[in-house]
Amino acid sequence: MLSFNILVAICLIYVIILFMVAAIAEQWAQKNKLSFLHSPIVYTLSISVYCTAWTFYGAVGSAARNGLEFLAIYLGPTLVFIGWWWFLRKLVRIGNTQRITSIADLISSRYGKSNLLAVVVTLLAVIGSTPYIALQLQSLTLSFAVFTQDNANAASPAITAFLIAMGLAAFTVVFGTRNLDANERHHGVVTAIALEAIVKLIALLAVGIFVVWFVADGPTDVLQNAEKMLPETTGAFTPRWVTLTFLSATAIICLPRMFQIVVVENDAEKHLATASWAFPLYLFLMCLFVVPIAVTGLEILPEGSNPDLFVLTIPLAMGQEGLAALAFLGGFSSATSMVIVAAIALSTMVSNHIVLPLWLRRAKARNPESDDVRSILLRSRRISIVGILGLGYLYYQFTGGTFALASIGLIAFLGVAQVLPALLFGLFWHNASKSGALAGILVGFTIWAYTLFLPSFDGSFILSSDILQNGLFNLSALRPQALFGVNIADPLVHAVFWSMSLNTLAFITFSLATTPKPLENLQALQFINVFGRSSQRHMPSQISTSEDLFVLAQRIVGRSQAGRLFEEKAKEQGKLYGLPDPTSEFIVTLEREFAGSVGAATAHAMMAQISGRETVSVEELIAVADETAQVMEYSAQLEKQSKELAVTAKELRRANDKLTKLSQQKDDFLSQVSHELRTPMTSIRSFSGILMNDGEIDREQFARFSSIINDESQRLTRILDDILDLSFLESGKVKLNLQHKNLHEMLEQSIIASRSSFSAAKVDIRLPEKFSDITLTTDADRLTQVFINLISNAIKYNDKPKPIIKLGMVELQNGITVTVSDNGPGIAESEREIIFEKFSKLSSGGASSGVGLGLSICAEIMRNLGGSIYFKPSRSGATFEVFIPNNDVR
């Protein structure tokens, strides 16, 4: 029999080896000789901290009692790891980019950096982990006891447990809080744990091989025995089986120590790829010989032996002390590695989320500069580690080691599983909110405590056995193990069902009922889109400099304003040149400035981040600002363009209206012209037809017809001349033939020309002498044409026996007005509007030979000369006024 002292010596030597390995690894890590430490194998082996003493000893016990049920505990993690691409990769990426230090940190960070949430998760983790640590102490004590059964000198179990707890605390303090790594990574501890992983695997495989090929007669023999020795039911594919698989899958993510190893201690995402098959393989090998060991133990050991210790007792019973010592070391490794990592993870959480915030609150009263946060953190971690192990030890003492190992493990699993809905939804659901997470965790935690944790004390702690039997307040609906009258035979399945479903329900309800804060939204985006663009450019978070602030300010408030702002501040700070120091007062000023541009909430979030309190890097913020500026510029351009388009469209519509009108006028004009041309043409054609065909025509008639044809031809020519003249004038291409000429002369000439066209000797035309004072510089021929037209019209349409035409003149500031008035019939009011239109022959003018283009031509000429012509209504006769502008007058 191995003596107790030899066993203690083996343990001490083993621990010294672990110390050395951890110390060397730390040294290597500091010297950056990390190639070995960074290998995926070390990472995978360290994940095997999942296999605690519960696995090492308890799996065999579970197999002996419940058949294959124990396998579910390893299939859950297997499923999570082979699905690493879907979930673990995202978790690890978030852990790396957000500098996550623990599961509590992850939850708090996702939900707007809520410290309340972090405290709740930390407390939950501590409460959930304490029984688990007690379990490791218990199994270590039990395994020591196996060797000391017959030894009167051996220490009592309580003292053994105490010594173990002390030793573990010392190891963890030395290597877990040696330095404060920014990433919370502990290379020394991880390497030591990888070594322990190898030891426990080799130990279990050695015992297994020994059992199968040296105790039994090979696998076939073992399988035949299994049919006889193990329970009838397989324990697989039942509701409990599914529940256990779910719990173990949750545990590999949510247990603080597993999160520490899988996410926090992960150096590279690539390691996950290796772990995705290597860790399931490790679990597979750990499970391979569990059933054979259980079967053989049941067969060869006396009835009533504790199946939880078969791994130790079989080699001892067969006299293999060396193998027993190896198995003992395997169990020792399993328990110690779990306790060490759990203590590190929990102490990080306790110190970061409980101790430090409290200390900071107190420190506000003192001078914060004088304290060293670093030493405070390290001290609080060391105290936390001792405290956590102390709690585990107290729990062990309190329960007195009465539980079967497996049941405590499962209770702890469900306790920390309450974090799962908050974690899972937080990674994939934008609307998941802080209040939802808080409500879900609290509801789930309460139900877990009420239906599983407290009842596990069998009425000796808080819940009396009466309450267990009859429910709280004697309400049968509140019976802890048949909540709401739902009778599920298995208390574990019952607790998992109620806690997880109500947790999720509360989480979703509260998330939908509340609006997340801006910071929560920001973090939600960071988490959910961790594989998006921004995460590719992962930058280490840095304390902001004035340069960063200035670049950001330029993006937000514009170059000149930012320049002004910084210059003023620098002057205020007494700096003659350069940028101002990023004092907190300056940052507040900046934040206020930014708030004007981007809104108060965004500005606050930005400044909180840029001043180093958050994790988004300055470069990322600048990118955001750039994008916003681009979008704003683009939309401004669009707005401008659309305005321009509206103006253009309006102009086009106007032009279109004008064109339509012009086209209408042109059509009218053409139809008028053709009508006017048609009349003389018709008469010419008919009279020339008569002349051609009728031979009998006499001389007199011939002369008359010929004269009509001649007159009509002349009229035709005149019309065409007028049309050509008008279109020429309208085209604006008229070249004015400017010359000095006396107005009197021009008028006289006009009167003579007008008289000659009519047999109108009796017409009295009165031309005052004062016209001879005026000399014009103008196109005299054109102006004369206007006067001829007006005077001719006055003669032509006058029906009075004694027609009188008066010419008058008014001198104005800007020119002169010549009036031509007559005593004729005048122009009817309805027709005054159209007299200057083309082809506007008035109804009254029966004797006219014109086509109604005369006044149109006059109007066009006057337009070309810069003057105007208009009709002036008077009581008798018609009066036309011709305005000639000053520049023409000399």
Next chain:
Amino acid sequence: MSEKQSFDEVNQTNRRSRKKREIALILPVIGVILLLTPIVKPFISSTETSPLISAMLFIFGVWAILIAAAFILSRTLISEIRDK
């Protein structure tokens, strides 16, 4: 893209790697169906050996296949991880 590589080839490479990722997504689902549902119960109970032994052999068999599949997948997916 190198100049020799045609767009078709790039497309094909993309499709292949997408398929790999999709298989990675579906592997745990296959695992869940085979290991958690009572889908295999009739198969186990109809054999001559005891349900316990056949269930054990089935579970270990599926487990081994899943590990092998995860191994093959991780070899191909590891190239798609861009570490800092």
